[in-house]
Amino acid sequence: MADAITIRGLTKAYAGHPAVDGLDLDIHTGECFALLGPNGAGKTTTVEIAEGFRPRDSGEVSILGTDPQGAGLEWRNRVGIVLQSTGGLDLLTPREALASTAKAYSDPRDVADVLASVGLDDKADTRIVGLSGGQRRRLDVALGIVGRPELLFLDEPTTGFDPQARRDFWQLIRALSAEGTTILLTTHYLDEAENLADRVGVIAAGRLLAVDTPEALGGRSAEEATVSWEEGGIRRSLTTATPTAEVARLAARMPGGEVPALTVTRPSLEDTYLAMIAPHVGHGADESRDTHDTHDLTDPTEVPA
Amino acid sequence: MSAIALGLDRTVLELKMYSREKEAVFFSFLFPILLLALFSVIFGSQFGGDGNGMTAGGYFLPGMLSAGVLLTSFQTMAMSVTAERDDGTLKRLRATPMPPVAYFLGKVGLVAISSTAQVALLLLVARLLFGVSLPSTADRWAVFALVFALGVFGGTVLGIAYSSMATARTVGAVVIGPMLVLQFISGVYIAFDDVPQWLQQVASVFPLKWIAQGMRSVFYPSDLASAEMAGAWETGRTALVLFAWAAGGLVLCVLTFKWFQRGTT
Numbered sequence: 001m002a003d004a005i006t007i008r009g010l011t012k013a014y015a016g017h018p019a020v021d022g023l024d025l026d027i028h029t030g031e032c033f034a035l036l037g038p039n040g041a042g043k044t045t046t047v048e049i050a051e052g053f054r055p056r057d058s059g060e061v062s063i064l065g066t067d068p069q070g071a072g073l074e075w076r077n078r079v080g081i082v083l084q085s086t087g088g089l090d091l092l093t094p095r096e097a098l099a100s101t102a103k104a105y106s107d108p109r110d111v112a113d114v115l116a117s118v119g120l121d122d123k124a125d126t127r128i129v130g131l132s133g134g135q136r137r138r139l140d141v142a143l144g145i146v147g148r149p150e151l152l153f154l155d156e157p158t159t160g161f162d163p164q165a166r167r168d169f170w171q172l173i174r175a176l177s178a179e180g181t182t183i184l185l186t187t188h189y190l191d192e193a194e195n196l197a198d199r200v201g202v203i204a205a206g207r208l209l210a211v212d213t214p215e216a217l218g219g220r221s222a223e224e225a226t227v228s229w230e231e232g233g234i235r236r237s238l239t240t241a242t243p244t245a246e247v248a249r250l251a252a253r254m255p256g257g258e259v260p261a262l263t264v265t266r267p268s269l270e271d272t273y274l275a276m277i278a279p280h281v282g283h284g285a286d287e288s289r290d291t292h293d294t295h296d297l298t299d300p301t302e303v304p305a
Numbered sequence: 306m307s308a309i310a311l312g313l314d315r316t317v318l319e320l321k322m323y324s325r326e327k328e329a330v331f332f333s334f335l336f337p338i339l340l341l342a343l344f345s346v347i348f349g350s351q352f353g354g355d356g357n358g359m360t361a362g363g364y365f366l367p368g369m370l371s372a373g374v375l376l377t378s379f380q381t382m383a384m385s386v387t388a389e390r391d392d393g394t395l396k397r398l399r400a401t402p403m404p405p406v407a408y409f410l411g412k413v414g415l416v417a418i419s420s421t422a423q424v425a426l427l428l429l430v431a432r433l434l435f436g437v438s439l440p441s442t443a444d445r446w447a448v449f450a451l452v453f454a455l456g457v458f459g460g461t462v463l464g465i466a467y468s469s470m471a472t473a474r475t476v477g478a479v480v481i482g483p484m485l486v487l488q489f490i491s492g493v494y495i496a497f498d499d500v501p502q503w504l505q506q507v508a509s510v511f512p513l514k515w516i517a518q519g520m521r522s523v524f525y526p527s528d529l530a531s532a533e534m535a536g537a538w539e540t541g542r543t544a545l546v547l548f549a550w551a552a553g554g555l556v557l558c559v560l561t562f563k564w565f566q567r568g569t570t
Contacts (some may be wrong), residue, residue, distance in 0.1 A: 147402070
């Protein structure tokens with residue numbers, strides 16, 4: 001089957017400053033793909049171009065076989081976009097908002113089913129203004145999936161969730177993925193990517209640095225493990241390619257065969273990710289730049305002086 | 306579903322949201338009715354003694370009808386579309402396969418229904434509570450229908466076009482300030498012949514003056530035509546000016562409409 005998303009040599013500059021700079025990306029049909037990257041890396045721009053919300057400067061973009069730039073309503077019928085929460089629906093109930101949205105699609109999901117799947121059935125007839133942050137986010141997802149999309153864009157879906165709400169939310173995304181929906185997820189949470197994504201891509205300075213499974217990203221499955229323990233009141237550690245043998249050796253040495261406070265760790269996805277983007281993140285890179293306003297592009301990491 | 310059916314569905318949704326917004330109901334829907342009652346009470350003693358049979362209610366009715374048209378069409382559209390663009394509602398709609406025309410049909414439907422209900426209520430209150438005599442001839446009602454329809458449609462498209470100039474932060478000042486000035490110089494709250502001539506000429510550029518004049522021609526005795534700028538009701542010119550504004554507004558609306566602010570996510 002053809003890939004759901006194919007991007008080749010994508011570029012986009014704001015006032016002469018490149019935000020996306022020759023990006024290539026393939027997302028297979030049916031997979032859940034997480035796009036990671038620091039603020040200002042070009043993530044939002046890339047996703048908005050793929051969603052058909054922004055024009056590009058150059059490159060080829062094919063989303064479900066169609067160029068999103070100027071794509072028509074038939075294409076919109078096959079794509080679901082989960083946007084940031086809005087206050088514009090406050091005065092409606094989830095059921096009213098979903099029922100009206102569903103009518104625009106050719107083969108919508110049943111509104112009651114969607115409400116149940118996002119766990120909003122008991123809030124279906126409550127004004128949206130009275131929902132909690134997590135409930136609103138689930139409504140955003142409900143609005144994104146009610147049209148039975150083949151491809152779903154999820155932009156930082158769990159920002160501000162409590163841990164339990166995130167677990168519930170992940171369950172929902174896994175269920176959609178299991179139904180065959182292709183999902184493009186952008187997130188700042190590495191554990192989210194690790195839990196949900198079949199593959200992750202790391203983007204920095206407008207280019208894709210690496211694409212792999214969360215387990216293998218940056219060769220981390222092959223990296224040496226760190227074994228650490230306590231001995232004589234101090235913490236000791238060593239790195240090794242053969243942690244099992246190392247632990248056996250330690251156990252033999254310890255009285256009673258028990259190694260105090262033993263841990264064996266490999267680099268986490270977060271360690272790998274941070275090491276990967278480090279060269280591209282300037283000192284003191286801040287959190288305030290993901291909107292790509294032209295006046296905002298003064299970060300030296302993205303704008304070669 | 307067809308664009309027309311979706312437009313009807315949007316109309317129902319818009320009416321639900323409008324009627325649930327208490328501030329909107331008060332400040333745009335009921336406001337002209339409250340003002341009519343207020344003016345009748347305040348100025349009541351200054352009328353009735355002059356023998357022409359006009360009461361304060363009758364005197365202010367055309368102005369309040371004009372204010373109502375302005376509020377439910379122009380002001381409601383300018384403010385709601387600005388808010389919807391700013392909070393991402395429009396972007397969300399753009400992300401669905403809804404034909405854009407359905408959105409505009411929903412807005413037109415909302416304004417048509419809310420302004421018709423407002424006018425009916427205003428006329429009812431004027432007739433029953435303040436004893437204003439309403440016209441009895443069909444041609445006067447025909448002029449009323451024409452001025453009302455052109456005024457409401459023009460106000461709707463101009464309001465949507467105007468929303469492109471505002472953001473949610475500035476919309477209150479950008480919309481309400483100019484509207485207030487326009488109402489004072491167009492003969493809505495103050496008799497038009499009390500307005501200095503140069504200001505009358507400024508007001509004549511904008512449609513509100515013509516809506517108010519058209520409404521006066523419907524509800525005032527014929528002999529008061531002599532108090533108008535041209536000494537006549539100018540019904541033909543009124544229709545022409547309002548039609549030109551409505552047509553120009555429609556073009557402007559289509560040319561300037563934006564689904565989202567650049568830089569918003």
